[in-house]
Amino acid sequence: MTARPLLRRLKGLGGVSRFVGAGLLDQVVIAAANSANTLLGGIVLPPARFGELALALAVGYFAMYLNRAIVGDVLLALASRYDGEPRIRLARNGLTTALCSGLVTTVVFVLIWAFWPYSGDLDLDELIWLAPFMVPIMLHDTARCDYLADRRPNKALGIDLVWAGAQAVLVVVMIATHSSSPGGFLAVWGLGGTAGALVYLTRERRLPWAGSPRAWLSETRHLSSWFTVTAIVAQVQVLAISVVVAGRLSKIELGQLRFVQTVQLSPIQNLITAITSLLVPRASRHAAAAAAPGPEGAEAAVALRRQTRMLAIAFAVLGSLMVLIVWPVVSFVLVHTHKFAGAAPLALPIALQGAVYLLQVPFTAAMRGMHRARMLFVQYVVFAVVSIGGLTTGASWGGLHGAAWGLLTGSTAGLICMVVLYVYALKWVGPPAGAAATVAPAAPKPSGAPV
Template sequence: MPATLRTPERTRIRGTRGRLVGAGLLDQVVIAAANSANTLLGGVLLPKGRFGALALALAVGYFATCLNRAVVGDVLLALASRYDGEPRARLARNGLATALCSGLITGVVFVALWALSPGRGEIDLHQLIWIAPFTVPVMLHDTARADYLADRRPDKALGIDLVWAGTQAVAVAVMVLTRTPSAGGLLTAWGLGATAGITVYLLRERRLPWQGSPRAWLRETRHLSGWFTATAIVAQVQVLAISLVVAGRLSRIDLANLRFVQTVQLQPVQNLVTAVQSLLVPRASRDAADAAEPGPDGARAAVALRRRTRRLVIAFAVIGALMVLTAWPVVSHVLVRTHKFAEAAPLALPIALQCALYLLQVPFTAAMRGMHRARMLFVQYVVFVVVSLSGLTLGAGHAGLRGAAWGLLTGSTASLLCMAGLYAYAVQRVRPRAPMAARTARLAGSHS
């Protein structure tokens, strides 16, 4: 009988895992804070018209960043984490080279959009010129985070993200102290933070982004990038379309109101969802794999997967209800007291309900990812986007910004119902595989 691992060795391993999990969660908080700071500070420091233009530029910038993450970062996490040594280092080099090309192309596109933008009307893309010089470091930094996380070094990812956030904070503080707040200044501070973070990574790892091969990356990873990229495109098209529809059908003021309330109320919940899923998906994946094994152990694992999902749904339903009952009146009251965003106070209720629906969907999403139902997840997201944009457009046409917010809520409701239905379908098909002898007999019969 193999020796059982005892303390203090077991304590040491558990302590190491605990520190890594803590570093991973803290890293998510830091990078989310660095990205959301622009929107939050822009809403506080800028007039609403200029803040609306900033929010639109950020939406376009995040769209490009998330596409790069789908092609490089997400694939790096899924593939490089299986390797050590030179194979993993080769993937990292090729991923960085691909991100470099992505950043260069994006920068050229942003300059073209800036040059071609008429500068009139509600859709103003002139603020993109402040992001264009920093598209390369932003893409490279995102890829560097994925490299560290794939190598099971979230503490290193946290380190470069703290460099980003610290540099950005210093730049913003200088701007505030000199009383020169501007959309361009906030975007420049964001880009300087990314530049500092990726510089630390490249010096520490002794890598140059042009040492790899984008062609080799695409050739080696094309079997993974399909659903990742398709889902990311749909997700980011939805985010960008919301900004364009609100700015186009309503106004930049309305876009500023919507984005500010979403940043205060919805974005923290989205960050929480991302962090919680990173903890739930591995356990759901192990249960789904065990449930496919023959015998009583497989049956118990299938029951455990269903039971855990059911308990999580109940827990998140309670959390979501409590959040609505507390966040809705608090946010509404604070918005009214600020006067600047008093007219956005009616958005607090539909966005609070949207947050609750996002939380309620987490157990289903984690279970579906654990069962490797990527195609179903893509279908669910398409339903979410179609219903959200339809509700947004109809709501904005009939009831202005308040109607647009309730229209977005219909999309979240349809997304939850679709996800629950797909989960019920998928979990019923988690059955033990036939024993090896039976499979061998069937194969022999099929060849006879």
């Protein structure tokens, strides 16, 4: 190899490294912004008050991730296939759809605050602190996905640094003035999102009301409808965990579960979100190219299979190492704390759950890239049903410890279902892997191919 091609290749690898590094760092920053409330709230607030914060955040995340399914996930899977005006149009219409989503959520939160009974273990009056900030939170989340779909993770990192920085300053002020409260943690989270959204709108010169939600839903309904119902199932499952634990056990035990999940599982979930956000656009381009006839289509189909296979091996190794290292460390630390010593037995099942989630990443990214939204919905229904059933049974049998093992059962069932559906979906992606070198025109797509 001559010097010039070698330099070009090294330059290309450097660009890929910067792209991946910016994407991972971006997720670290936004994860810190989202997790700081739970971590600091668990340390600063009394157990019962921390349970109120955890429940309000669960509802807030429910709304944010529902909007991500309607807008953000579709941008990653669909807009990443286009350049220029088509991509800009999708981003503009998606931003206005997020605006409408935030306004509806604000009204709902105000109604919950006004009419939900303020008694028992399911108080939701703290949601009023989130109501004013749901619009900018939705806009910021959509802005991140717009940048990631356009393969500009460095820009997403920029607005997330604004969010995290503003939130950090406000949290320090709140703690220094001894004014910490569930409402205060919720408000500073929302103010951080507001700062990040304003930077995006100013930098890109976007007006959030300039697009058309009707055009968005019309153009993306083949994905957004299934992504939305999948997100509803996913977030209902997350919210149901909080409700079941708080109702069947107590707010204190809900706080213990959420604290251990935040310390041990949230970093894994944030890594998964970062990797998925980087893999889905790439998988989507491979899947689109695989539909082309000739050697190019066959090569793209093989590339998609190879990417999934190699990543599955890598994440299996990473998950195993995580269980062997993180589980004993977290368990040791929890045992030697006063407030969360009773939660130490949760470390093992939650570590195993994180390993299962890691192993599922390559298959999820490939399915999203192939636009198999209906299959993703089926997988999540299986996961949610088994998880809630396992949680309820485990809580009745072994309290909070049994509930954690029940959640692990649901995660394992979800992984098995995802792998089976992925193997089935490969039937409609190019020629068989072994025929890539000899196939001429690609075979027509079967009329019964799944969505």
